[in-house]
Every structure is written in structure tokens, then in C-alpha cells.
Amino acid sequence: MFLRMSGAALRGLLIALLIATPSLLLRDVATDQTQIVVLVALLAAFLTFVEYNSNAPSIVEFRDAAPFNRLRFVALFATVFLLTLIAKGKTDPTALTQGLTSLGTIIGNSIDFPFSPVRLIVLMLPYDINPSVINDVRTAAGIAYLISLMTLVAFVLLVRVWGWPVRNRAFNVWVNLPLFDPTTGGDVLYRLQRDSRVNIALGFLLPFLIPAVVKATSDLLDPITFENPQTLIWMISAWAFLPASMIMRGIAMARVASMIEEKRRRAYATAAEDGGYQTA
Known part of the structure; x- marks a missing residue:
């Protein structure tokens, strides 16, 4: 169970990093864009964690x-x-x-x-x-x-x-x-x-x-x-x-x-x- 939870958390962090990469590396990113990116990254990370932490997949194919x-x-x-x-x-x-x-x-x-x-x-x-x-x-x-x-x-x-x-x-x-x-x-x-x-x-x-x-x-x-x-x-x-x-x-x-x-x-x-x- 610990391995599955840690793996799900790592996948969630990687998804959040993927979404936030342009905002983290580029200059002159507007504040409202940054807030939207953070919200989307957190939501995607949470959904990924829930999906991979469950015993059986619900959406992700070939898990x-x-x-x-x-x-x-x-x-x-x-x-x-x-x-x-x-x-x-x-x-x-x-x-x-x-x-x-x-x-x-x-x-x-x-x-x-x-x-x-x-x-x-x-x-x-x-x-x-x-x-x-x-x-x-x-x-x-x-x-x-x-x-x-x-x-x-x-x-x-x-x-x-x-x-x-x-x-x-x-x-x-x-x-x-x-x-x-x-x-x-x-x-x-x-x-x-x-x-x-x-x-x-x-x-x-x-x-x-x-x-x-x-x-x-x-x-x-x-x-x-x-x-x-x-x-x-x-x-x-x-x-x-x-x-x-x-x-x-x-x-x-x-x-x-x-x-x-x-x-x-x-x-x-x-x-x-x-x-x-x-x-x-």
C-alpha cells in the first residue's frame, strides 16, 4: 500500500511539474496566468494521485x-x-x-x-x-x-x-x-x-x-x-x-x-x- 501511494504521489508531482514547466522557466509571466497554472497543476496532480492510488483504474488505460x-x-x-x-x-x-x-x-x-x-x-x-x-x-x-x-x-x-x-x-x-x-x-x-x-x-x-x-x-x-x-x-x-x-x-x-x-x-x-x- 505504501509503495502504491508513494508511486501515485510521484506521478502526481510529475504531472504538476509538466504543467508548470513553461511558467517556471519563462520570464514575464502574468500573475493571473501563474494562478491559473498553479490551480490546473494542483487539480491534475490530485486526479492523477487518486487514479493511481486506487486498486483498479477508472479512466487511465493501460495503467x-x-x-x-x-x-x-x-x-x-x-x-x-x-x-x-x-x-x-x-x-x-x-x-x-x-x-x-x-x-x-x-x-x-x-x-x-x-x-x-x-x-x-x-x-x-x-x-x-x-x-x-x-x-x-x-x-x-x-x-x-x-x-x-x-x-x-x-x-x-x-x-x-x-x-x-x-x-x-x-x-x-x-x-x-x-x-x-x-x-x-x-x-x-x-x-x-x-x-x-x-x-x-x-x-x-x-x-x-x-x-x-x-x-x-x-x-x-x-x-x-x-x-x-x-x-x-x-x-x-x-x-x-x-x-x-x-x-x-x-x-x-x-x-x-x-x-x-x-x-x-x-x-x-x-x-x-x-x-x-x-x-x-
Whole structure:
């Protein structure tokens, strides 16, 4: 019990640190923004502690299938932290911030071709925006997109090479998928495969859909301004992290479906052998 509580407290602190990172590192953060960030960080930390301190999960999927959630957290934290360093380099330049800015500029320019996600997120910006903001958005998008691709590659290797999630441990489908109700709908295997395809498809489409939706709603609502560093950090992080997270979820559900299918095949083969022996 003590280990579970201490682990839940550590995860809560890490989530709070993630949310507070831009406010802690950047200068000239308004007081009202700081208060909102502190409130959100405390709330997220409390919810994370309650979730991981309980015996069974209620919201978080694959809680007992490490390192699925750890990999997602590391990817999001790395994105937020690196984008914060790049933004901090505008006022306090160092060799590290300049190197990250150069890397993001190279990656952003290399994938800024027609109909690419980076080109679409640049096109959603207002026409009269400062050119330096466009360069900042392109640089941040390059870094965030690189991290998301590296995360996907790492997870695919975990599944294909390391044998996630069943290597050296048992895997409970219903505990690790608390939001998946096996009693509704048709066959569980078909539903898992369908949800897997939907998540992967949405994950591939979201980098293109998010800029289009923001651009379409900018005429009805106040357009999002990227001149605020924190807005830039969180918007680009969400734009890169959410699609990668959905693709990871789709791959994970496909893996679970394949495990169930293999277990059914073995059970049917065993039943057929037992039936053959009884007939003989």
C-alpha cells in the first residue's frame, strides 16, 4: 500500500511539474496566468494521485501495462520542455537554446512542403501576423513533430521486438481497458479491431484536421494568437502529441486484439484435440 501511494504521489508531482514547466522557466509571466497554472497543476496532480492510488483504474488505460503511459508522458514532457527552452532562448539565449532553435528550424523547413501538417499549421495563422511568429511556429512544429515520430517508432519497437505487453508479466484486458465495456455491442475481438483502425486513422488525420478546424472557426471566434509563448507551447504540443497518442492507442488495441485471437485459436485447438480423443 505504501509503495502504491508513494508511486501515485510521484506521478502526481510529475504531472504538476509538466504543467508548470513553461511558467517556471519563462520570464514575464502574468500573475493571473501563474494562478491559473498553479490551480490546473494542483487539480491534475490530485486526479492523477487518486487514479493511481486506487486498486483498479477508472479512466487511465493501460495503467498496468508499462511503459505505455510512461512513454506518452516522456514524449509530452520532452515536447513542452524543449519548446519552453526555445521560447526562453528569445530572451536568454544560450548554446543549448540556439542549437534547439537551429534543429527545429531545419526540421520545420524540411517538412514545410505543400499539404504537409507543418504547412497547414502555418497557413492557419492570420495574414497580418509578424513573420518572426511564423518562424517560431514552424520551428516549434518541427521539434514537436520529430518527438512524436520518435515516440511512435519507440512504441512500435516495444510491441514488435520487446513483446509488449505480455513479456514477463500477466496482462488483464479489462483492467487495462477500463473504458471498454465488453458487454455492449458485438464480438469483443471485432470491436477492438474496429476501435484500433479508427484510432489509427484519426491519429493520421488530426495533424491535418486541427489546423483546418482552427482556420474555419477563426472567422466566428477570436483567432488564436501564437505571440504568447505559453499559447504557442501548449498548442503545438497538443497538435503533435494527440495524434501520436491516438496512434499508439490504436496500435495497443490491435495488439490486444491479436492476443485475444491467438488465445481463442489455442483454446479451439485444445478443444478439438480433446474432442478427438474422446471420440477415439
